[in-house]
Amino acid sequence: MDQDRFMKLVSELTLGKRLPDVIYLHRSALEYIADELSKFTYLIAKAGQIDDEHWNVVKYYRKDFRLSYLHYPLFFDDSYPALERSSTVDLRSTTKREMDYSKAENPPILHRKELFVHPDHPEYENFITLTQEGETAGLYENHKIIGFRDSWYRLINQSGYALVDGRLFRQAALQTGDQAQVDRHKTAIQRHSLSAPMKSLSKHGYLDGTFSVFDYGCGLGDDLCELEAHGIDVAGWDPAHRPDADIFSADIVNIGFVINVIEDREERIEALMRAYELAGKVLVISAMLASDSFIQRFRPYKDGVITSRNTFQKYYAQSELQAFIEQTLEENAIAIAPGIYYVFRDKLQEQSFLSNRQLRHHQWKQLTQRPVNSLSKMQVLIGQNTELCERFWQVCLELGRLPASDEFEGYANIVEVFGSSKRLFDVLNAGAASLDFELSKAMKKDDLIVYFALALFGKRKPYTRLADGLKRDVKALFGTYKEVQERARHALFEVSDVQKIYSACKTAYENLSASVMDEQHSLTIHRGFLEELPQILRIYVGCAVQLYGELDEVSLIKIHIQSGKVSLMVYDEFDESPLPLLLERIKIKMRDQDVDFFDYVDGYAPQPLYLKSKLIDSSFSYYEKQMSFDRRLQRLVPSIQGLLGPGNIELQRLLAEQGKVAKGYRFYSIKKTG
Known part of the structure; x- marks a missing residue:
């Protein structure tokens, strides 16, 4: 293998911990990468006389013709294992350099071990838990100081944590x-x-x-x-x-x-x-x-x-x-x-908290990027107070209205410099920027109608007064509380209109980056796209969720257009497997306000989810390899055209007829015996 081929194979790796210049991979994951690169890795180790017991992690260089064989003896036993030895083979100069860290007082250590192994590895979920603990504790905020054991332990202690049995x-x-x-x-x-x-x-x-x-x-x-x-x-x-x-x-x-x-x-x-x-x-x-x-x-x-x-x-x-x-x-x-x-x-606090959760946040254009032909006195002042104006404008966009004095930290400064917040707002809201504000205003109104509609559906006790922020929202965006209640009630009643649900599903199908629509029967989406649905569907699904609970474990949401039902599907390893298996289906009957649970763990042939790429987009890190897997699967089993298909056992039989078996995101040829 020459250097160009090596670098090409390394660049195509989809597994491993990726850094700008190198990719790390545990030896257990080598069976999931290209056979050519995997065999080459073992061949070079053998040629360099690097014994198997002296390496369990390989380090591929992305810009050089080099590999390093690293030995972390406690890779699976220690949450943050220390490096004991390394052997680096330079394939251009055919030289080998070895380093012994076994007696080092402060050896290098590993983090984020889930990136080193394949998602099918039995320790994968445990590794993810360890990483989430570190992220929650804020330990990964400065990656430059965590590479060695002493600095890592010192950071843990300074952050008010301790390691016990490898857990924080x-x-x-x-x-x-x-x-x-x-x-x-x-x-x-x-x-x-x-x-x-x-x-x-x-x-x-x-x-x-x-x-x-x-x-x-x-x-x-x-x-x-x-x-x-x-x-x-x-x-x-x-x-x-x-x-x-x-x-x-x-x-x-x-x-x-x-x-x-x-x-x-x-x-x-x-x-x-x-x-x-x-x-x-x-x-x-x-x-x-x-x-x-x-x-x-x-x-x-x-x-x-x-x-x-x-x-x-x-x-x-x-x-x-x-x-x-x-x-x-x-x-x-x-x-x-x-x-x-x-x-x-305090239910008013709860009300404010939940309403804020319905808000959608978007990135907006910087004010300083707008072209200005001439500088008025106000524009000069804006130029002299760019950071203050930028913060003020972002709050206006978040609220969809002018902020009150207690809603913007620099309000007094705004008044002192510009005379009033309204005066500054009128200047900032001129020209192209007004489109941003009108969009944010429309989104905020939409969010509030969803919130109040769901409150009506939940039959929450009426509040004697609204939280201050909601009062301002209602007055600025709807005029009166009666108006927003009327709009919310109307929006809630609309969810029973089959034709409107169908139209909204069709609109969502045409505009979402990923979804599956079954004629006039249903729309299926990944739960990550829930906030991008039209208002009526956000309310429709929100009502169902109120009957069921949190969507933490739910992978897919299916909106039944005709029957007034919503199905929630829980899949095993949805993000890790190209063919995740259905574990549980929850059918929420809106008209009866009843919930049915269907468990597919015991006594059922596991049902795979097919063509998962139709339900995800490029924001999912594995999107490209899922697309590739789905295309190959359809070539091998042409009868698979939708999300449902043969059971897992039947699928294996159909693949075997083609001389193939699926492992992870790849298909392997079955070796013939006899």
Whole structure:
């Protein structure tokens, strides 16, 4: 193999951890890449006298005729395994360079191990969980400092976490009496040291100083120090580290990674209920998540496990955590992130939060890019205050209206420089920019009608007053509350009009980048395209979701045009397999307000999803290889024309007749025997 051929094969790799100059791949994944490159890799290792036991990761150079064979002895046992040795073969100069890291005090380490293996690997899901933990903790924000073991461990510690059995835990959750108190200067604590639930509060605007915060089970108090440094009214209590601290009611109460370390279920329930009673507006609950295969590594104890540090951990599944919260508090738990839920006591806050979730966000053109022929006095002022004007305009686009004084941080500056916000808005909204604003205004009106229509369908108790932000939205965009209610009621009633549902489905099919329409019977989409549907279909599906619950596990949504039904399909490994198997189908009967569940796990021949490329677009990283797989499959089995087709066993028989077998995204020839 020459250099050009080598570089071409490397450039075509779809697996592996990709960096600008190299691609890393675990040896177990070599069977899924081009045979020519795989055989060449083993051939060079043999020619370079690199024993199999001395490498398990290969490093392909994208711009050089080189390979490196790396040995991570604890690749599967250590969450962040250290490099023990490397052998680099330069194929141009036919030289080999070896490096021994076995005695290095600070060796290089690996992250994001799921990228090194094929999605079919049994450890793939565990690796994803590890990476998500690191991302939630903010550990990957500066990739330049995480490549070596000491700097990685130091970053973990500085961020308020600790490694226990390879998993990241908040130090505050490790209720160990011999743990030394960590004193940090308030201003020296970086934002990434905040716990994941506190980060979520910051993201949603709850840590702007407007709300008081109480940390129930604050541990060593790292979050308290950071919030105090920002001038936030915050207090905390912990049974081990701050047992004498007073317990206060507050607008926001956080019970972060507490319920998972309480071994007694009744005490766990009591802690959750007590924290909820303290919350004036919202309770934030978080707990550790893990897969069954990971949990099985530990010694069972009660409904959890005992870790190597002799601490108790109750790992949850996402749905299990939600069910525990809702059964305990008898309130709706809103999923914010994996392992993090909000429960609102203040229903106005809940109303504002949910309405904001219906908003769609788009990238808009920069104001400074608009051509200007002459500079008026206002334009000069705008040029001198570009950053302020840009922020103001973006808020106008987000709201679809002029912001009030408390909705824009620099409002006083706007008035001081330009005289009034309306004056500045009129200048910014001139010319081409007005199209952006009219579009954002239309989108905001659409979002609000969807929100109020779903509120009507859910028969929520009428509120005596709207949240301030919603009041302004209604007045600016609809004039009166009666008007928006009338529009929402009309939109809700329209979902029973079969012809309008059909027209909307047809419009969606023509405009969406991916969907499947079955004549006048149904429209099937990936759940990721839900917000791009026309208003009537967003309400139609939203009503169904209110009857069912969160769409966390749902892959596809099927809108039945004639029968007033919505089907939700859950597939096993939808994003990993070219032929994901149907696990569960949920049929929601809107007219009866009833939900039927159909489980396809036991006693059924697994039904594959065919031609998945019709339901995804180029925003999915595997789109191209799915397209290629689907074209090849249709050539081999011409009878496959739609999403449904032969069962899994029948498919294997049909492929075998063609002398082929499917593995991952590739087809292999069956070796004939005898």
